[in-house]
Amino acid sequence: MTEIRPFRVEVPQADLDDLHARLALTRFADQIPGSGSEYGVSVEWVKDMVDYWRSGYDWRAWEARLNAHPQFTTEIDGQNIHFVHVRSAKQDALPLILTHGWPGTVVEYLDVIEDLSRDFHLVIPSLPGFGLSGPTAEKGWNRYRTAKAWVELMARLGYERYGVVGNDGGSLVSPEVGRLAPDRVVAVHVTQIFSFPSGDPAELQDLTEDEQAALQHLQWFWENMGAFNQLQSQSPQTLAHAIADSPAGLLGWMGQLIGGHLDRDFTLTNIAIHWFYGTASSSIRFYYEDAKAEHPTEPTTVPIGLAGFANDFQSIRRFAERDHKTIEQWNTYDVGGHYAAHEVPEVLAADVRAFFAGRG
Template identity: 65%
Template structure:
């Protein structure tokens, strides 16, 4: 296995930006039933506003420079290119953390926590295999389990004997799995969701609180109204690809369903740009397909490393009864009245404080 780690710098050719500008100018807009809002999906007026900003107010080069201000690297693990930011703390004895994003996010999710967290931690922030500069994937099998094994190898290459794992969205699947596959080195796992669902055993429901039942109702609503992306990614990612790889507005509309109007346009567009400019819109969706095809034996048994959960308002509501079935050592469970799904971006100080408190309570060696 090649252990080489090479410095990396983003330098998007101007021709790619010019091509994007031309494509945006030639958008063929869909119709919409007047007054239907979000009932049928992402509304045209919302996407039009984003595209107008994309054409007249958005500056990719500024965001490119922002990313390039941090040390970036590329390595190959298990036949796959892995791109990552590596920001060292001024404290030489600091614990290292590996932070994993999800879809339709990217490493941009974590830019606002680099400052507060790097005071006390070394930070490794990779793109998931198949996402942005870590893509596209070229073979089957890049699910959460294979990704976790790749992360363990990445941390070994960087020389970290003990480290913690942070996750949001898909990262909240990968990070606990990393704790499972590298339990001798992972101090603890901190996530913003614990995706544990009813098993079908009626006994599980006996201890549910009224708040838990409300969370179940919210989960049912999400499943019935917002899970189309999950079904399509898990079953037909290649069929979707012709729309989101050829049309930047198609990609934006598809991603906007899980970003929403509370996020500022630059954040939404920069995440979309990382998929568009790297041609990884399709390979990113394949993560869902690969995860849906996981062998049951590969996912058997609860995790045993310490886990901390920080739940934020407006995001998935985890239910502890189900979570404790899947994770034996939940040592911190905290809810916040702000933040949303992209808490690292929207509430960086709150998330950083929770991360710091979680790891401070754990043995480091």
């Protein structure tokens, strides 16, 4: 099936009522007094967010904001794919396909649409099994199968040459789009390059102070916040029973990576989309599928550029150069974080614009 169908976000009122009823009946976890977030996402934070979700958060306003942009669905490789498609007033503009990660949704990119669409046609899909694409029903939806679907999506839209942009999981998918279609992808722009030490001690002998600090930051993250990756890569269905049934449970689980310093509306909108469209379970399966995939060993060849932000994964260039043959940009900023398109949209948009300038 190659039909492209218009789409609008229209959550039935009954689903909103059901959500509010479930939130009102939340059975909160216990917590050692004064422990804060020492053991993970705190009960205090979850209670505050549940209260706001019930009494202060306006889903319909965010629904309207999403519906302000043209949206569509199509079936690719047996999977429903939702995408935002905003065409620039410049008819000859370079198309870009922008990919979010977990636990995000297309909401990640709402704050850069107006800016980037002045110079680019924008395609912003929901990952298979995430949010507005709905759940996956087959095995194997890893970064490589997703990248193949993106190549098909851009071809279906009539885009013969395009750029690729990604964050988080999108930073895994995007280079693979370039690997699959090097004759069509002009370049790849990501906010993380997930290249790690190979285990060869020689790689670690002459690290600079900055590189050592980046490795220490990575080690701290895995030792203190890496449980989500371990569980979702090994036993996603075990977790799914809790987060598919309880909105407060989903909030607590996803809140570790999309809460904290981010504003409550942004956090809740991403989580609410997973709740309403039933993708709490299928979105975490992405980790399992990716962990079980066979990963290429040859480096990518399409030009790649990094925009790294302060409160985020710290990419290390010497390892990135092992995995990507043509690194043409390596910019780091002392602002922003993991959701740069939302936190510092003007900085990210300017970086994307400069990187793709002259590549059309």
